[in-house]
Amino acid sequence: MEIKRNILLNPGPSTTTDTVKMAQVVPDICPREKEFQSIMAPMREDLVRIVHGKKEDYTSVLFCGSGTICIDITLNSLLDAGKKAFVINNGSYSQRAVDVCKAYNLPLIELKQPIDTAPSLAEIEDVFKTNNDIGYVYVTYHETGTGLLNPVKEIGEIAHRYGVFLITDTTSAYALRPINVYDENIDFCMASAQKGIQGMTGLSFIVGRKDIIEKSKDFPVRSYYCNLFMQYDFFERTGEMHFTPPVQTVYAAKQALIEYFEEGEEAKWERHTGVMNAIREGVDRLGFREALDRSVQAGLVSAIVYPDDPNWDFEKVHDYVYERGFTIYPGKIEKRGTFRLCALGMITDADIREFWKVFEEALKATGVSIPVRYDK
Numbered sequence: 001m002e003i004k005r006n007i008l009l010n011p012g013p014s015t016t017t018d019t020v021k022m023a024q025v026v027p028d029i030c031p032r033e034k035e036f037q038s039i040m041a042p043m044r045e046d047l048v049r050i051v052h053g054k055k056e057d058y059t060s061v062l063f064c065g066s067g068t069i070c071i072d073i074t075l076n077s078l079l080d081a082g083k084k085a086f087v088i089n090n091g092s093y094s095q096r097a098v099d100v101c102k103a104y105n106l107p108l109i110e111l112k113q114p115i116d117t118a119p120s121l122a123e124i125e126d127v128f129k130t131n132n133d134i135g136y137v138y139v140t141y142h143e144t145g146t147g148l149l150n151p152v153k154e155i156g157e158i159a160h161r162y163g164v165f166l167i168t169d170t171t172s173a174y175a176l177r178p179i180n181v182y183d184e185n186i187d188f189c190m191a192s193a194q195k196g197i198q199g200m201t202g203l204s205f206i207v208g209r210k211d212i213i214e215k216s217k218d219f220p221v222r223s224y225y226c227n228l229f230m231q232y233d234f235f236e237r238t239g240e241m242h243f244t245p246p247v248q249t250v251y252a253a254k255q256a257l258i259e260y261f262e263e264g265e266e267a268k269w270e271r272h273t274g275v276m277n278a279i280r281e282g283v284d285r286l287g288f289r290e291a292l293d294r295s296v297q298a299g300l301v302s303a304i305v306y307p308d309d310p311n312w313d314f315e316k317v318h319d320y321v322y323e324r325g326f327t328i329y330p331g332k333i334e335k336r337g338t339f340r341l342c343a344l345g346m347i348t349d350a351d352i353r354e355f356w357k358v359f360e361e362a363l364k365a366t367g368v369s370i371p372v373r374y375d376k
C-alpha cells in the first residue's frame with residue numbers, strides 16, 4: 001500500500017513512518033487480554049528510560065487523551081490540601097496550566113514572565129521565599145507557541161532547596177531533545193505519543209517520581225477520570241489502563257518506540273538539529289525575522305514574524321504549500337502575526353530544502369517581494 005508522505009511542520013501531530021502507520025492494522029483484540037497487557041508493561045518502562053529515570057525512582061502512567069490531559073492530571077492530582085500551585089506563566093502552554101488550575105479552583109500563585117526571554121530566576125526564588133505553602137512548581141519545558149526553552153534545571157534546583165517538587169510540561173521536547181530527569185531536577189514530566197516518539201494521537205503519558213505519586217494517594221481527589229494515583233494504582237495492580245485504552249494507537253506507539261531506540265537519542269537530536277538549521281537557512285535567505293532570539297530557543301520551533309508586504313497573506317501561502325504536501329501553522333503570539341515551522345517528526349534537512357523551494361514559489365505566486373520586507 002502506498003501512503004502519501006506529507007511533511008508536517010506544525011507543532012504535532014508529526015510526520016510518521018509507514019511502519020508506524022501500518023502497525024495500527026492488527027487483528028481485533030480485547031484490550032483486557034493478557035496479550036495486550038504484555039505490550040503495556042515494557043512500554044511503561046521504555047517511557048521512563050527515554051528520560052533516563054531508574055525503575056526504582058520513576059514510573060510512567062498512560063492515559064487515553066491528547067497531551068493536555070497530562071497538564072490537567074498532574075496539576076489536579078498532585079496538590080495536597082492546604083498547598084498552593086505555583087505556575088510560571090510565560091507562554092500559551094503555561095497559560096493553559098493556569099486555566100486548568102482555575103477550572104479546578106486550585107489555590108494558585110501565578111508568576112507572569114515575558115514570553116520571549118528566559119524567566120527571572122531571582123523573581124522565581126522570591127516566590128519561594130515569601131510562600132511556605134507551595135505544593136509544587138510548574139513550568140513548561142519548551143513553549144511550543146514561541147520556541148522558548150525554559151531553564152528547568154535551575155528552577156528545579158531552587159524548588160528542591162525549598163523542599164518543593166517540580167512538574168514540567170515536556171510535551172514538545174520529550175524524545176526530541178535529550179532530557180535527563182536527575183540532571184535537570186525533574187520530578188514529573190509528560191508527553192503525548194504524537195510528538196517526540198513519532199506515534200499516533202490519543203495516547204499520553206506522565207513520567208514521575210514513584211514516592212510522590214504514592215504519597216498523593218491521600219491528596220484531595222478532584223477528578224474521577226483524570227486522577228494520577230488512581231490510574232497508577234490500577235496499572236500496578238492489573239497491568240492495564242483503568243478504562244478502555246486507545247488500542248490501535250498503543251500498537252503504533254510500540255512500533256514508534258522500537259524505531260526511537262533504533263535511531264538513538266543523540267542521532268535523533270542531531271537529525272532534528274539538522275532540520276532546524278535548514279529552517280533557519282531559509283529564514284535568513286528570504287529575509288524573514290524570528291520572534292525570539294535564537295539563543296533562547298529550544299531549537300525545535302521557529303516562530304516567524306509576518307512581513308509587512310501588503311501582498312503577504314498567510315492563508316494563501318499556506319494553501320499553496322499545503323497542496324504540495326507541506327503543512328505550516330499559524331503562531332500563538334498575541335499582538336504580533338507569526339507563523340511556525342517545527343522540526344518535529346520523521347523529516348530531514350533535505351525535506352526542508354524542498355520545502356523552501358515550494359515556499360519561495362508561493363511568495364512569488366502571491367506577489368510578495370524577496371527578500372521579504374519589514375517596515376521597521
Ligand SMILES: *Cc1c(COP(=O)(O)O)cnc(C)c1O
Binds near residue numbers: 066093171
Ligand atoms: C502539544 C502540546 C501539548 C498538548 O496539546 P494537545 O493539543 O492536547 O495535544 C501540551 N503542551 C505542549 C508544550 C505542547 O506542545
